[in-house]
Amino acid sequence: MAIHGNLSEASLADVLQLLSLGQKTGCLSIARDGSFGTVHFADGRVVDASIANRRDRLGDRLVRLGAVAPDELARLAAQRQVQDDRDLAKALLATELVDHDLLGQLFRTQVEEVVYHLFGWTQGTFTFEPDDDTSPEAPLVSISADALLLEGARRIDEWSLIEKKIPSFDLIFEVDRSRVSAHEASLSPAQERLAALLDGTHDVHALIERSGLSEFDVGKALYGLVTTGYAQRVGRSSARRQPPPESRVAEHRNLGIAFYRTGMLDEASREFRRVLELRESDGISRFHLGLVHARRGEWADAASTFARAAQEPEAPSAVWHNLAFALEQTGDRAGASRALDEAVRRAGSLPDPRLALSRADMALRDGDLAAAEVLLATARAQWGARQPSAAWFHTAGLAAALAGDSRRAVALLEEGLAVYPHAVPLHNNLAVVHERRGSYELAARTLEHALLEDANCPHLHKNLGDYLYRAQRYDEACDAFVRVVRLAPLHGPDVYLKLGNIHYRRGALDDARLAWEQALALEPGNRIVMANLAAMLPAADQVFPEPSATPSVVNEAVLAAHGADA
Structure with missing residues (x-):
């Protein structure tokens, strides 16, 4: 069952402790004033964490340390279709580009730093979506929530002092080298690294990027230098106050996608609309805004949004596919059929089983069982060695039931549930078939099991x-x-x-x-x-x-x- 709440009522530390004690597996999403973070759990232990649009990424750290060349990293990311730091870490583990011990250490440090940063968020909302961890792969890291809580509490206490001297990351500091030399100051390794960068031109953001240190370590080292008089504030970086338009577009778009993927539809809609205000032609944001309307059941709005996105000459097949689905929900069957034909045409030589499935569903609604069966077989063949989607098992079971073959319908639905045990429509339809076959007690048990998934x-x-x-x-x-x-x-x-x-x-x-x-x-x-x-x-x-x-x-x-x- 999903958990929702507000950070003003329950702190992130309380939420982590609850998930740890309950040995939960799933994703915790936190949203705050245009910022978005996620923490992934497996059996109550933290296995991944990230913040959208965070500048300090795993690849950046590896390049700064000289562990991998920038062009090699870019080539690997393109070949493996890397989406995030966890994907990058897995891709690097499959190669000899980076020392695996160093990679594991950096990834663990990055996850810890993200969680510690999120501890400082006292306003915003959080959502936990449980998930079955069916992946056979072991997580890259597995960190005790208790250890994170203890260290996080210590850092919060220290940061309350640090921010008195460093209230903003756009401040610029300069080291007083004569004073450092006169006192023969004994600086920590972190302070030594920062002192070389404190030339009156780099703000705190730049210090974090260039030093390779975490936000906390930079803040702590800089606090020590300022407190002892070895460094002083000399200004503020005005360039950071107004990011370039492309940066703003990418930031709002990426936040919107992150919100959408975690079910925060209001926040996602807000970010996509901000992108379209900045750049009306942004097809990705308009497409996702259509998906938001569809998730809400606002089919007329979804259809008009997808139709607008489809006007772009290079609109991909997915836009036309979703336009077809939205038009069908509004009752425009003819328009849906034309849109689906265009989706197939734009897919070209790359077969998409979801398109064949949609055609099968349309044939089923038209009462053409023979055509539906052929299209369902085509879709399953196009999935190849992969398992078909839950929607395929749903439609295939329905087609078999409508054809009067209840035994095959049961077999298909049970096969689907073996792959997707939490798919409520499959449970429901299996119960319907059982009841029509006269297996009333079995139907009731199936429904009761389904209600455990969605009450x-x-x-x-x-x-x-x-x-x-x-x-x-x-x-x-x-x-x-x-x-x-x-x-x-x-x-x-x-x-x-x-x-x-x-x-x-x-x-x-x-x-x-x-x-x-x-x-x-x-x-x-x-x-x-x-x-x-x-x-x-x-x-x-x-x-x-x-x-x-x-x-x-x-x-x-x-x-x-x-x-x-x-």
């Missing part, structure tokens, strides 16, 4: 309520239906009809009438509801006809992944 899915409570209702377990059915209307008051008339029937059997006539009236408001022409309401006064003991109780199937909304990286 807020109204479809699951509705299907479970249907089963309990047919099994005449009315008290349990009533609880399930009440949860449905609490989660989705407009879910459908069938829920209120059955709730009315249960209330009537209990003798709660007022509650029965209110439930049936709500059902009639949702479906004014429902004859069963009308008959029940009409019969309430003259026949208090009338047994009402039962409504149809066919379980509903959740259709999973699938968004095509964007092919380009910001």
Whole structure:
């Protein structure tokens, strides 16, 4: 279950301690005033941490230390499609470019420094998304949260003193070399390194970059030099106050993508809109803004945003694919078909199984089962040795069920759940197939298992309520239906009809009438509801006809992944 909160109510140290004690695995995301950081956990231990747009990266440190040449690093990053420092570290471990012990030490130091920096954030929001660590690879580092907490607390205390002398990183300092020589000062190694750079032209940001030291070590060493009078402040770097436009565009775009990937949609939308204010033609940001609308279910806005992005001559296949999906959700089937054809054309010679899957889904909606089966087979072949997506198993199971082959539908859905055990739509649809085959107890157990994955899915409570209702377990059915209307008051008339029937059997006539009236408001022409309401006064003991109780199937909304990286 995801955890959300505000740093003003719970400190980051408290959150880390909670995740450590619970031996949690997943990603903790922290957002604060345009800054964004992540801390990854495996069994309660920290295995990675990063801050978006942080200047001091692993590659920078390796180059400064002379451990790898800049051109070799750039070539490796391009070949391995490196996205972040963890990808870079894994790529370097597979080569002989860098000493592996040095690489491990630097990566660990960088993770620690990020966490210590995040400890200083006292305002903002945090979100923890749990995840199953199914990767067979051992993490590059595994750090005890307790050790980080102890060192972090010490640094926070020290930094409260340091920032009295160094309140901002755009300050410029200069060393008084005559005074250092006169006193024959004994400087620490960090102070010796800084003294060579304190020439009145470098601000603290530059000192951190050029010295190769961490922010804390630079601050501590500089604090000692200033306190003893060996260095003094001489100005402020005005150049840092207004970053160049390209830097601002990249910063907002990267923050938006980081927010989007962790589900912080409001923050992501804000950053993408800032990019478009600076550069209206930024296709990546417009594409991701469309994805934000889609994630929110704002299909008309998603369609118009994707359509605007598709006007760019070089718009990739993913833009047209998502445009097709959004248009289909708005009811424009013809437009969706044309957009999907254009997505296939732009994909060219690189087959994308997601496009074949979307075509299969469209054929299924048109009732063309034969075409759907061919396209599903094509999609699976295009995945090659990789496992198909959860959406493929969803559509393939649905196609088999609609073709009347319930045994194959069960096999496909169970195969999908073996790969994606937390995919709620697969659980739900498997329960539907079990119920239609007459395996009612198995259907109920499947639904109960699905509810452990997502207790807020109204479809699951509705299907479970249907089963309990047919099994005449009315008290349990009533609880399930009440949860449905609490989660989705407009879910459908069938829920209120059955709730009315249960209330009537209990003798709660007022509650029965209110439930049936709500059902009639949702479906004014429902004859069963009308008959029940009409019969309430003259026949208090009338047994009402039962409504149809066919379980509903959740259709999973699938968004095509964007092919380009910001």
